[in-house]
Amino acid sequence: MSTGTQTASSDELIQQGNGQAGPRRLLAFLIRPSLVTALLYLVFIVALSIYKQYDALHYVHIGTVFSQHVAHGSAGYDGQFFYYMVTDPQHASAHIDDPSYRYQRIIYPLLTALLSLGQKALVPYAMLLINFVSIVGSVEIAAYLLKRRKLSPWYSLALGLYFGQTTAFIFDTTEPLTYFLICLGLLSLEWKRTRTAALCMSLAVLARETAVLFPLGYIALLFWRRRWWESIRFALISLLPTVLWYGLIVVIFGRTGLGYAPPFERIPFRGLFVFYQDHNRFPPLVILMLIPTVLSIIAFARATLLRRWGDCTWLIWGLNLALTIFMSIASYEELVSAGRLSTGLVLAMLLYGWQARDRLTLWASQIYTITFILYIAGLFILHFPS
Structure with a gap:
């Protein structure tokens, strides 16, 4: 009798344990970096829309200079150019500052056109949706790759909550999609699908040219390891489509537009310190740009002294650091442009951290998470430009 009672009790405990396992699994699934990021962005966009009385079209930031050709009107921001490409492709050039330059970043407007189904009213929503999904998806991939190396997936929040991603989201620019495509490439490399990785990185470069620093790092690694054919193949897949597209741009517009982007500075952070007397602009640049970048430089110097290369990720990190350090005055002129242009640095730092299993670097990268707050x-309080 006692044995039967004990067996019955054991069965009841097992059933209770199984009953509790389901909710625990559901809770573990819901409390994950990507979904936390998604929730924060949803709350943010709703709150900002109510606070500013914005609808979806406001985030395109259409100015009167290009829409109505008012010489001394409002300039708007870059999202308007992609909006024109989708809503009026035949006459878009008339509303774009330099069509040969803007059409380099063709993937975002193409995807927007696909999702909006030819409906002009849906275009602003499609632009927001693409960037929202891209940010959340990037965090999910980064968290997965961290877990694969037995590292905390929560380090991935740095990528999703970097303020540069936030500015790109509310200004309808290409960076979230660009670095989501890079993340897809990194995921493909993890799964040993080199051609797919090269293709994803090719699309990333066609979304934003600064993404080229990532495939260049992997091409250099393959070349260094004397895997000549793989290096050539990766280069052809990841870079040749951009070369061909730029060639087509020359045929259409008569030039590539490569010279339109402002040149890099020769003195580190000169582009930032030019504004040291601007009391409205300089403090946010120091807090959101300079301090995180200096911390990244210190972490990079430490990794260099320890000769922990993390395959090619040390090189990719260094290249993205240089991009931020020598960024032009024009790029630092606006908090929005400075933040979104340096998004690759955040991903590169995380990439190095998980590849080298360097927890100190991963901890240092969390300063980018704070920039969101x-x-x-x-x-909402200090009235940064939005």
């Missing part, structure tokens, strides 16, 4: 506080 600071930027939102600036928008």
Whole structure:
């Protein structure tokens, strides 16, 4: 009798345990970096829309200079150019500052056109949706790759909550999609699908040219390991489509537009310190750009001294650091442009951290997570430009 009672009790405990396992699994699934990021962005965009009385079209930031050709009107921002490409492809050039330059970044407007189904009213929503999904998807991939190396997936929040991603989201620019495509490429490399990785990185470069620093790093690694054919193949897949597209741009517009982008500075952070007397612009640049970048430089110097290369990820990190350090005055002129242009640095730092299993670097990268809170506080309290 006692044995039977004990067996019955054991069965009841097992059933209770199984009953509790389901909710625990559901809770573990819901409390994950990507979904936390998604929730924060949803709350943010709803709150900002109510606070500013914005609808989806406001995030395109259409100015009167290009839409109505008012010489001394409002300039708007880059999202308007992609909007024109989708809504009026035949006459878009008339509303774009330099068509040969803007059409280099063709993937975002193409995807927007596909999702909006030819409906002009849906275009602003499609632009927001693409960037929202891209940010959340990037965090999900980064978290997965961290877990594969037995590292905390929560380090991935740095990528999703970097204020540069936030600015790109509310200004309808290409960076979230660009670095989501890079993340897809990194995931493909993890799964040993080199050709797919090269293709994803090719699309990333066609979304934003600064993404080229990532495939260049892997091409250099393959070349260094004397895997000549793989290096050539990766280069052809990841870079040749951009070369061909730029060639087509020359045929259409008569030039590539490569010279339109502002040149890099020769002195580190000169582009930032030019504004040291601007009391409205300089403090946010120091807090959101300079301090995180200096911390990244210190972490990079440490990794260099320890000769921990993390395959080619040390090189990719260094290239993205240089991009931020020598960024032009024009890029630092606006908090929005400075933040979104340096998004690749955040991903590169995380990439190095998980590849080299360097927890100290991963911890240092979390300063970028804090920038999300600071930027939102600036928008609602200090009235940063939005």
